[in-house]
């Protein structure tokens with residue numbers, strides 16, 4: 256059955272950027288502490304590029320598409336502490352491309368470390384050219400302007416949208432779904448629930464397409480970090496439908512397959528919550544594993560709360576997809592309480 260993904264994905268250009276497969280590990284101490292189902296972690300924080308994260312899988316396809324078009328400059332966009340921008344900047348270096356970045360100041364009144372440490376420090380180390388924009392700028396239009404400017408100077412830009420969340424980037428998570436099913440099978444268990452942070456939607460959309468393409472009915476829960484539930488689900492659904500069509504399997508994803516729980520966002524994107532802080536400390540101190548404050552910390556906080564509320568059968572196996580981002584911890588040194 257898994258051959259399907261290899262066959263379907265092989266027609267799309269791909270460059271190798273990630274350390275694959277990423278490990279699938281049991282979390283015995285966290286499972287015991289929560290006293291409910293068995294919790295496993297899919298270590299996409301270990302994709303390897305510039306401290307890892309989920310964008311690297313997507314960029315294997317996005318960057319290959321850029322190279323196939325003969326681009327010499329990548330143009331992309333993200334928040335000041337974007338993990339996507341950091342991984343894109345690193346990939347551009349590895350592939351010999353220039354990298355133009357539009358950074359949106361989504362978090363108000365940033366601390367000094369937020370403005371200069373964590374991911375943005377790494378962007379600067381990779382020599383990305385950074386331009387900052389106020390929150391709520393029309394960044395799609397701004398990217399087009401930057402592309403026009405690059406063309407006028409004789410360059411060949413290739414635009415990667417926020418989070419690399421288009422049908423091309425989502426292929427990275429179509430592929431991850433088959434990798435994960437194969438690993439669970441080899442470890443001798445069935446995944447009863449797959450849980451991931453969901454933001455720009457490519458991860459959740461790609462995973463659901465991959466699962467359904469492989470005839471797996473595994474439920475996938477996205478824990479939101481920015482938008483309200485309906486908006487998040489609609490965004491994921493639209494991208495999942497487009498991705499299914501892109502791989503030649505239109506109609507395999509149903510609206511009811513797309514579930515987002517957006518009760519753990521707190522007061523906004525990138526704004527710390529108590530529960531996130533607790534989740535970061537709990538996972539660190541029970542398993543020696545680092546989360547991030549913006550995505551995986553809030554997502555695990557949601558999972559912990561749902562387990563405590565008895566939402567999952569004790570006999571079930573839950574896989575938490577760790578999407579990475581721990582570089583951003585250093586940007587939150589003033590807000591995280593230890």
Ligand SMILES: *Cc1c(COP(=O)(O)O)cnc(C)c1O
Pocket residue numbers: 308309310337338339418420452453454455456457458459547550551578579580
């Ligand atoms: C981007 C990101 C996400 C969200 O993934 P999307 O594909 O944008 O939904 C989750 N966790 C981390 C650490 C990220 O950087």
